[in-house]
Structures are given as structure tokens and as C-alpha cells.
Amino acid sequence: MSLLEVRDLDARHGLLQAVRGVSLTIEEGEIFALVGANGAGKTTLLRTIAGAHTPTAGSIRFDGADVSGMRSFKRVQMGIAMVPEGRRLFTGLTVEENLKVAGASCREGAWDMERVLTSFPLLRGCLKRRGGDLSGGQQQATAIGRALMTNPRVLLLDEVSLGLAPIAVDQVYDSLRNVIAGGATIVLVEQELGRALLVATRVACMLEGRIVLDGKTGDFTREQITEAYFGLRRVGSQG
């Protein structure tokens, strides 16, 4: 049985259909990279899986149970955690409070404050600082740490490198490797193809709300993924 099973999922923003009939399955231990251009529907798909967005059709099963109609805080308690795009820290709370507030009502597990700080050493120095006063890299580390505090079975990461300085992206990815080494299941949305392919075991590419490519990272060349990314092959076959 797959850990996460999405079937024929449709999601809309008003009249705009952002996700069109997406089906995918994610196995325990996979690092699943979801790539695609701006507006391809990656974020909406992730938010729908996390319960922050209501789908118009289709189903989401997690560990065999249908979670499609479940509110997001319940899904978190089952083990689906998400790091939202733009980090969305609680800016009025300190880093420590941001982490604690997430760990309060969730699953028991290996992740606690100490382990988060070991994986994200750059947080150690700024525990008492407010979320709004941090650098982008520290904010992103806090956001990921906050999600880990809920002891997720699958971690959804939306655009972790967006808006960060290259050195901060390196730091965040270094820390992510610690997390991956601990045997996590991760769905990673990333616009930067190179980075995504470095850590991922499986890759899927979205184009205009559909998944146009899905498979093991090694099965595709970079060119094939780039073509899918921009929809080149499809345009070519039509023309």
C-alpha cells in the first residue's frame, strides 16, 4: 500500500482550473520532486494534499484512509505536514515558540526541539528572536523545523529556495540532507531543476495542471525533463 495516493484530483481557483485530473502515488521513503513552470499547479496540488485548499473532484488517500474531506490540522495529526510557499512563519512569535506551537498537538515521534536544532544548527543562535526579524535562510529553516516538529510521515516542501540567497539555499539543502538521511518521505516542489534532481529519487513534471512526466530520477535525461517542463514536445507534436 502506498503512503499517499492521489486520484483524479481537480482543484480550482474560482474559474481557473489549476489542477486537472492529477493522479500520483508516493511510497514511504521516496524523495519526490515535483517540478514545473510558474502556474503549472504545483503549489495548488500540494496545498490540496495538505488540506489548505478544497478539491472540486478526486480523492486523496493517506495510509489507506480517505482524507479528502478532512481539515488540515487533522491531516497534520495523521502525519501530513507542509512547509508553505513563502515560509509563512508566525512573525509575532519567537523561533522557539514557532517550533513549540507546532509540536504541541501532534504525533509522537523522533522529532523534537533538540533534533530540529541538530539538523538546522543555524537556528540555535536565534531561538529567542521573532520570526519577523530573521534572515530568509533562518526563516526557511524555522519553517521546515516547524513542520518537522509535527513528526510527519510525509513532508510537503513548497519552493524552499524561492527568494533566498544562493548561500542560504545551500545551507537549507545541507540541512535537508540530514532530514533525508533520517529516512523521511518528502514531496518537494522546486523551480530550480538542478537542485531538485540532486536530492530526489523520483521526479514528476507538471504542465498546465497535468502531470506530463513521472518516474525514477535516473530514467530521464535532463533534456527530457526540460522538454516536459516547458511543454516543448507537446507543442512540437501539435505543430
Next chain:
Amino acid sequence: MFGVMRVINLAHGSIAILAAYVVWSLAEGLEISPFLALLAVMPIMALSGWLLQRAVLERGLRSGQLVPLLSTFGLAVVIDNLLFEKYGADTRSLAPNVGDLAFESWNLTDDIAVGQLAVLTFAVAVLLLGGLHLFLGRTTLGCAIRATTEDPDTAELVGINSRKVYAIAAAIALVTVALAGTFLGMRAAFDPYAGPAQLIFAFEAVVIGGPGSLWGTLWGGIILGVTQNLGSQISPQGFLIAGHVVFLLILTVRLLVNSSDLLRWVGSRLRLSE
């Protein structure tokens, strides 16, 4: 507390008066102290707050910011008129029920005396705000309330049941309203339509102190109260006018000067003078 929840509760004053009436009924009917009656009323108000949030405000919030505002306005009208229907136009007070406390005072010097009830009211206000401050700052639930008010969607994404958190906040809010209403009833007289006037004072105190700040609200209340009483020294009608004038003045200053700059400036001055 509703400031924390970012809901403007136009029924705040009316609910305070409602609480005062319930306390009065219990105190008169059972011949018990209003303080005892208040203890009984507090859990009822907490439950009402929970219900108010779940049944009215939460549904309203789904349709935007304006709907909860309008529903609390409607609620205020309903409460005022139900009170009028039940208790009539007579003015009531809890003062007769607290005996000597209503007029006893401590003489600090030969010229200065402070009313015991006034001191008690102030002490309760400080303890309540201090308690709320510690609760919001130190406890996990307090953190969850702050996180939820800042960003309810993200709060849900880290496992916080935002609806429950809001309902708890509303329950706490109504308990504080019950306290306010009871102390108002002991200090002064109230009638069924006294709520909206109290609402104006509450709003002025919050705005003077800065929205979202608990200690600011205490300062706002002190500034407003002192000004009103200074105003009434000048002229019997000066009570309300002085309060409104200082409110408008501070509001204007707030609009002109970025409040955080002002606070930083005041803060640096205070540190220099130490």
C-alpha cells in the same frame, strides 16, 4: 481579547450590561454577594462565548470581515431590547448588594482618599491583564492563540485546530466582559440601553492604548478615565467631552506619527532618564 481575535465586537458593551443584569438577578434573588454571583456567571459567559464564536462569528467570517461586525451589531440590538423587555426601564445598581464597599475609602492623607471599590477594580484589572499577558506569552495554548490570530491557515497546517482556538479565545473574552459588567454595576448604575455607551469607552481605551496591546489597553483606560474626571471638574458636562477630545487627539497623533516610531522614541527617552 477580541482585539487579539481581530473581530470587532459591537455587542461588547451590551454583553457587559447583560452580565451585570444576570449577576444582579442572582444577587437579589438568592440574596448572595455579587462576587459569588459573578463566580457562577463566569462559566456561563465562557460557554456563551464559545457558542457565539461557533454559531455566529465563525459562520460570519466565512463571508468576509464585515459580516461578523454586522452580526455583533444585531446581537447588541437584540440583547438591549430583551433586557428592556425583561427588566424595564428602571435603573439598577449592584452597589446596594456590596454593602459598605460601595462607599468606604482609605484615607491616604487628610485631603486624599481612595475608594476601596475603585482600588479593588483597578487591582482586578491589572491582575486580569497581567494574567492574560502571561497566558498568551508563556503557555502553549497562548502561543496557539497568537499563531492562529496571525495566520489561521498556516496554524492549521502545523496541527492547530483554529476553530477550537478561536472559540477558547471568545470564551475567555466573554469572561472578561462579565467581570467588566459586574464591576461597572457595583460602581455605577446601569439600564438596559447602557451597553453602547460603554462600548464607546472600551473602543476609546483600546485605540488610545494601541490595538492588540493588553498593557496599552490598561494605559488607555487610565488615560481616558483620568481625563473624563478632570473634565467633569471643569464642568459637569465635561466628563464625556474631555474623554472624546483626548481620544480624538491621540487618534490624530497616531495617524500622523507612526506608532512604532513613537514608542521607540518614548522607549529611548525612558532608558536615558533611568
